[in-house]
Amino acid sequence: MSQPVSPTDSAPLSGSDGIPLSLGRQLVANGCVTARQLDLALQRHRPGGEKSASAEHLVGRTLVEMGYISHANLLDCLYQQFARERDLYQVDTTLAPVINLEGVVKILDNRRVLDAVDLAIPANRVTAIIGMSGGGKSVILKHMVGLMKPDQGSVKVGGVALGKLSSRELSRIRGRFSLLFQGGALFDSLNVHDNVAFPLREKTRLSESDIHARVMRCLEEVNLVGMERKFPDELSGGMMKRAALARALVTDPEILLLDEPTAGLDPIIENAIHYLICDTYMRTRYTMVVISHAVPEIFKWCHHVIALHKGKVLYSGPSREVGQSRDPVLRQFIQGELDGPIQVI
Amino acid sequence: MVDQIRHVGSLTMELVGEMGRMFLFLWDVMLSFVTPPFRWTNFLKQVHFIGIRSLFVIALTAVFAGMVLALQGYYTLSRFGSEALLGPAVALSIIRELGPVLSGLMVTGRAGSALTAELGIMRIREQIDALEVMGIQPLKYLVSPRVEAGILVLPILTVLFDVIGIWGGYLIAVRLLGMSAGTFFGGIESSVEMHDIVTGLIKSVSFGLIVTWICTYKGYFTRRGAEGVSQATTSAVVLSSVLILVCDYFITSVML
Numbered sequence: 001m002s003q004p005v006s007p008t009d010s011a012p013l014s015g016s017d018g019i020p021l022s023l024g025r026q027l028v029a030n031g032c033v034t035a036r037q038l039d040l041a042l043q044r045h046r047p048g049g050e051k052s053a054s055a056e057h058l059v060g061r062t063l064v065e066m067g068y069i070s071h072a073n074l075l076d077c078l079y080q081q082f083a084r085e086r087d088l089y090q091v092d093t094t095l096a097p098v099i100n101l102e103g104v105v106k107i108l109d110n111r112r113v114l115d116a117v118d119l120a121i122p123a124n125r126v127t128a129i130i131g132m133s134g135g136g137k138s139v140i141l142k143h144m145v146g147l148m149k150p151d152q153g154s155v156k157v158g159g160v161a162l163g164k165l166s167s168r169e170l171s172r173i174r175g176r177f178s179l180l181f182q183g184g185a186l187f188d189s190l191n192v193h194d195n196v197a198f199p200l201r202e203k204t205r206l207s208e209s210d211i212h213a214r215v216m217r218c219l220e221e222v223n224l225v226g227m228e229r230k231f232p233d234e235l236s237g238g239m240m241k242r243a244a245l246a247r248a249l250v251t252d253p254e255i256l257l258l259d260e261p262t263a264g265l266d267p268i269i270e271n272a273i274h275y276l277i278c279d280t281y282m283r284t285r286y287t288m289v290v291i292s293h294a295v296p297e298i299f300k301w302c303h304h305v306i307a308l309h310k311g312k313v314l315y316s317g318p319s320r321e322v323g324q325s326r327d328p329v330l331r332q333f334i335q336g337e338l339d340g341p342i343q344v345i
Numbered sequence: 346m347v348d349q350i351r352h353v354g355s356l357t358m359e360l361v362g363e364m365g366r367m368f369l370f371l372w373d374v375m376l377s378f379v380t381p382p383f384r385w386t387n388f389l390k391q392v393h394f395i396g397i398r399s400l401f402v403i404a405l406t407a408v409f410a411g412m413v414l415a416l417q418g419y420y421t422l423s424r425f426g427s428e429a430l431l432g433p434a435v436a437l438s439i440i441r442e443l444g445p446v447l448s449g450l451m452v453t454g455r456a457g458s459a460l461t462a463e464l465g466i467m468r469i470r471e472q473i474d475a476l477e478v479m480g481i482q483p484l485k486y487l488v489s490p491r492v493e494a495g496i497l498v499l500p501i502l503t504v505l506f507d508v509i510g511i512w513g514g515y516l517i518a519v520r521l522l523g524m525s526a527g528t529f530f531g532g533i534e535s536s537v538e539m540h541d542i543v544t545g546l547i548k549s550v551s552f553g554l555i556v557t558w559i560c561t562y563k564g565y566f567t568r569r570g571a572e573g574v575s576q577a578t579t580s581a582v583v584l585s586s587v588l589i590l591v592c593d594y595f596i597t598s599v600m601l
Contacts, residue, residue, distance in 0.1 A: 145478050171480040178478070185475035188466075199479045202486075251479075 023060050023074075023282070026081055032073045033063055041066055058221075075275050079300065082278050089125065089303040089318050096159060098123040098255060098287050099144050103153035106139055106311075113139050115311035116153065121304075126281050126288040128298045128319065131308035132333065132342065137291045138182065140308070141257050144289070145177050146170050157255075175203070178248035182259040184240040186232040186247070192219070193228035196247045203251070218246040222276060238269035245276060249284075256280070258290045270294060274301050295334055296323070307333070309342075370562050374492050377485040384490065391494035395456045395557075399502060402451050407506040410443055411435060411513025418514075419522050431524065432532035435514035436507075440537060440545045442593070444507040448499060449552030449589040453582055457560035460491055461581040464564025465574035473565070488565060492557040499553030500546050507545065544600045551596060552589050559585040 024038045033041075041062040060074045097120035106114040113136040121127050121144075129137050142148040143155045146162045154161045157173050165173065186195045196215045200206055206214070219225050222242040232240060241261055248256060261277065262270040274294075278301055281288055292298040299305065299319040307315040307322070307330050314330050315322055325331065329341050418434045464487060467473050476483045511533065518524040563581035567573045 142474070147474050147477060167482075171482075174478055174480045179475070181471045181475060183470055185471040187472055187475075188470075202481050203479065 023077060023081065024063075026077050027060070027063065027069065027073070030073075030077055030080070032069045032077065037063070037066075037068045041068065061223075075271070078275060078278050078282065081282060083300070086300075086303050086318075087320055089320075091122070091304070091317055095123070097121055098158060099289070100156040100159075101140065101143065101150075101153065102156070104140075104143060104150040104155060105152035106136070106143070106148065107151050108139070112311055114143075114150070117308075117311065117313055119306055119313055119316055121287065121289055123287050124285050125304055126277070126290060126302040127304040127306060128290045128292055128302040129306045129308065130292060130295055130298065130333070131314075133293075135308045136311050137308060138259055141179070141259055141289065141291060144257060145174055145179055175251075176254045178251055178253035178256050180241070180244050180248045180256070180258045180261055182263060184232070184244035186240060186244055188232055191229050191231050192224060192235070192243045192246075195232070195243060196228075196250050199247065199251050214250055215246075218250045219243075221249065221280070222246045238265050238272065241265065241269075241273060242276065245273075245280075249280060252284075253286060255287045255289070258288065260291050260293065262292065262294050270297075274298075277301060295336070299323070309333070366566075367558075367562055370565070371558055373484055374488050374558070374561075377482065377489045378493065380485060382485075384486065387486065387490040388493055391490045392498055394459075395452065395491070395494050396498035396502060399452055399455050399498075400505070402455050403448055403502050403506050404509050406447055406451050407439075407444075407509035408513035408516075410447055410506075411439060411510035411515075412517045414438055414443070414510070415514035415517035415522075419518060419524075428524065429528050430532060431518050432514070432529035433536035435518070436511050436533040436537050437541060439510040439514075440507050440541050442597070444503045444510060445499075445545050445548035445552055446589060446593050448503045448506045448549060449556060450586055452495070452499060452502065452553075453556050453560070453585045453589070456495075457556045457585055458578050458582050460557065460560040461564035461567075461578045462574055464488075464561060465567035465577045468565065468567045469570055469574065483565075488561045491561050492554065495553040495557030496550055497553070499556070500549040503545060503549035540600075544596070547600065548593060548596050551592055555588050555592060556585045559588065 024033075024042070027033045028035050028038055038059065041059045044062055044066065060069075060077070063069045064071055064074055099121035101117050101119045104114050104117045105112065117136075117140065119140075129140060131137050139148060143150060143162075144157070146155070146165075149163060154163055156162070157176070160173065162170060162173065186192075187198065190198065193212075193215055196218055197211050200211045200214060204211075215228070216225065219228055222245050224239065224242050224246060227235070227239060227243070230239075232243070235243060245258075245261070248258075258277065262273045265273065274297070277288065277290065280286070288302075290298065290302060299322060302319050305315065305317065305319045305322045306313060309329050314327055315325055322330070323334065332339075332342050414435050415431060418431050418438075419428060422428050422431055422434065464473075467487070473483045473487070476486060515526070515529055518529050519526045560581045563577040563584070567577040569576075
């Protein structure tokens with residue numbers, strides 16, 4: 001059941017001149033800021049006036065700091081950019097998926113958590129995995145990085161079956177991933193800076209000054225500058241998730257897996273995390289897999305949706321079409337109704 | 346009847362399986378000793394945690410063990426008119442038995458339980474999984490330095506225990522009971538041999554391995570949340586303590 005897509009199948013985000021719209025240009029096009037204000041913000045953000053894509057992207061935050069736009073404007077603009085791309089997304093079965101599960105069966109404590117699961121994660125897209133609690137979503141994520149091995153079937157990353165790899169080869173494959181754990185999994189004995197620096201210190205030969213620069217850049221991206229000396233137990237839930245996201249981003253992974261990044265957070269922080277995920281995607285174009293219970297909110301923030309129920313895939317396809325599904329289980333789940341095939345009470 | 350046999354069989358299978366997993370874990374840890382990268386900072390941190398921070402409890406245990414040994418020994422030996430043998434009795438008991446065993450038990454209680462709890466919490470908070478996803482071998486990063494430090498540190502703590510314990514015995518025998526210092530130390534010098542010291546050191550190395558192996562194993566494979574951590578810690582301390590005593594018997598019977 002491979003459902004890969006083309007990374008180029010969406011229309012470019014273009015202005016009238018055909019040039020892809022960056023965030024700054026989008027803000028100007030929306031009338032949120034003038035071109036002059038954008039230039040001022042760009043100069044302030046990068047004193048040399050560098051107009052790279054990432055500089056222009058990060059300029060959104062500078063525009064907020066300068067009081068030209070509100071956070072809501074910025075979020076709205078990012079969302080518009082992403083939504084345009086999401087609405088044009090089509091599943092393309094001719095392209096190889098980046099991650100592929102074929103007939104995966106997993107039995108835990110005598111319960112069939114995954115029951116012959118076939119799924120494909122499209123490259124360079126945001127894919128959301130939804131489903132009831134205990135439905136095997138986190139188990140799927142752990143299979144993708146080789147933390148769990150299937151009892152039957154195979155998991156392939158870039159066409160390579162993980163089950164056949166030596167620990168060294170598996171370690172190399174894992175270098176392509178970053179995983180944001182549900183609880184953050186920050187190391188209690190390290191402060192935020194050292195937590196984010198940890199993978200760089202352990203896996204690269206970068207100098208301490210380079211590591212510090214990269215850590216601070218990532219902390220800036222997740223709005224945690226000033227918190228770098230705090231320890232995990234001194235952070236709120238939202239800060240902890242953002243620190244964990246910074247640690248996941250610092251290694252520049254090809255594939256970013258996010259296990260319930262908004263679980264247990266209030267709606268404002270949840271929105272902020274969605275914004276961060278969208279912001280990260282628009283800037284990096286990583287392949288992202290997000291496990292989420294934030295239904296239907298999550299459909300706004302992903303291209304592709306995979307719905308799981310009782311260890312089987314109910315739906316796999318574009319997020320804009322998930323609401324049209326006639327599957328009663330999926331409809332009940334999306335609408336959160338008590339009556340239906342899923343008996344909760 | 347059939348149910349009982351089945352139950353016994355299942356318990357036996359579980360026990361054999363657990364032992365197999367423990368030895369495989371130990372084998373993997375041993376392999377990781379010689380596999381790069383070598384993280385000296387981690388190792389030194391564990392030497393500090395297991396060794397330096399156990400010094401106080403070791404010194405306290407040693408001085409009172411030596412004192413009570415001297416007190417009991419004096420009244421027992423005086424019944425046979427052999428008070429002069431008190432020094433050798435205290436020294437040999439401490440060097441061959443009490444030093445390594447009590448050091449092992451104290452390290453189990455102070456550091457071993459903490460090792461299990463720390464690794465257990467790391468496991469349930471997915472920090473060990475996070476290490477794996479980063480491509481860092483958790484056995485190499487977390488377990489190896491702790492086991493290496495235990496093997497290195499316990500003989501040093503045992504030697505300290507021996508010295509302080511004998512000094513505790515001296516306090517009671519010479520300062521309190523009025524024995525001559527020459528008799529006390531002369532007897533020790535003439536009766537303690539290198540073989541006795543080596544036996545004590547072999548025991549302490551073995552106990553260092555046992556404590557860190559069992560405690561890291563129990564912590565590393567902790568399951569079921571906070572309750573699991575508490576169970577793992579209790580079972581690590583109990584199993585380590587029992588294994589220290591069992592191993593002590595076998596080493597003694599071989600080395601005598």
